[in-house]
Amino acid sequence: MQVPAFFEYQRATSVEHVVTLLERFGPEARIVAGGHSLIPMMKLRLAQPELLVDVNDLHELSGISVSEGELRIGALTRHAELLASPVAGEHFPILHDAERVIADPVVRNRGTIGGSVCQADPSEDLSGVFTSLRAVAVVRGTGGDRTVPMREFFHGPYETAVRPAEILVELRVPLRPGAGSAYVKVDRRAGDWAVAAAGAVVSLDADGVVTEVGIGLTAVGDADFTAVEAEDLLRGRVADDDAFAAAGAAAAEHCRPTADQRGPVDYKRHLAGELTVRALRAATARAHRGGFPE
Amino acid sequence: MGVTVNGVEHVRDVEPRLLLVHLLRDELRLTGTHWGCDTSNCGACIVWMDGLPVKSCTVLAVMADGRSVRTVEDLEGPFGLDQVQQSFMDCHGLQCGFCTPGMLMTARKLLDDNPDPTDTEIRQAISGQICRCTGYRNIVAAIRHAADAEAVGRGDT
């Protein structure tokens, strides 16, 4: 039987309360949201916090809305809520593509968006999704709110820009009318972590030329979950199979996968390239040339 | 802490590290909920918390403080077994029964939300659960059978 080490538990009553507790107890205090990454780590004693601050009562941290040209997703929003959200799927189908293949429906009832990105597991699907979307994280500490672009959010496996006495409040995704987006993942069985996965967000002008593109990679060793070289190669080119193949080759070349029980390096590198191509193709098929005539 | 389980309020003094599955089984003696992999993979420990299926091996008991929990013991009503229980019996949806409490709880939730699911939807709903004996075909058939029986009961067909 796996039993966590001793710890104290507090149910937070407000975001300010969380910050006060984190400040008072220092780095030995940890936020618990869905607990679906942290509790397993505590059971294995890979994590031994002295205080758990439960944020599950903080309804101001959950919910999905569109405001000021951004899709805003509260940190405590559950995977299942994001998957069920029409407004999220309408603007960014990549969010539904990814949520459909994250864990299983019961885990998705509990696991949160904020917990996923703060966990910063190298195989976390949403990390590659939010970097490809160029989302921005809103983080709150005693000094108030600050924003961190998702492309600067990940500081290595299990490390993020969120400081010990801070809490992630929400993720903001700038709306991009007409852009298409998609996420594709290869896993070994339903609900498993990715062997490799890729996300793409593509904007096209009236001639089908790529005006902006975001490519996110998961589980292939990119610390920032982003295929910048592939993006640079595509911008300004006509979105066709030749361009996608070149982008895929660049993504495969520049990723840094490691061998593990999910597969050897060359296989993962191959997947990084091929999944980049497929994500780009699917995102392009969903894009509207020249944006929406608004 | 205080938690309402199957409509009954229980107050207990527990260590924060106690898992919900052990509170239910060892403290409240509700052993219908099973405890299997302990790693949130098998689904034997699934109960409802505030109306949603969760894996209780990955929820701290204190996280259920002030919330309501429903376990497999609550499925049977004054008029007998719940339809999903009856259909699992009728369709041979279980052999050893280890996975069954979790399967029943997700099946009940699925049919409450979606009374006429496709086989694919049924398979997706139980995709976070493992059965080591029956094979999934009979479980899917049992859930389908329950959906059909309830449609007849409602006069839908």
Ligand SMILES: Cc1cc2nc3c(=O)[nH]c(=O)nc-3n(C[C@H](O)[C@H](O)[C@H](O)COP(=O)(O)OP(=O)(O)OC[C@H]3O[C@@H](n4cnc5c(N)ncnc54)[C@H](O)[C@@H]3O)c2cc1C
């Ligand atoms: C069986 C299983 C299968 C899974 N499969 C997948 C998969 O295929 N793909 C995938 O991407 N993920 C998968 N996951 C992981 C799952 O998506 C995440 O574990 C989960 O969503 C993390 O969110 P949580 O709310 O449970 O985080 P928690 O476990 O509560 O927290 C995780 C970390 O984030 C910190 N944290 C949480 N919220 C905040 C906040 N608001 N501000 C600051 N820090 C915070 C915590 O302190 C902790 O360090 C799987 C998990 C399980 C159990």
Ligand code: FES
């Ligand atoms: S015991 Fe909880 S999922 Fe297996």
Ligand code: FES
């Ligand atoms: S009936 Fe034995 S595990 Fe499912």
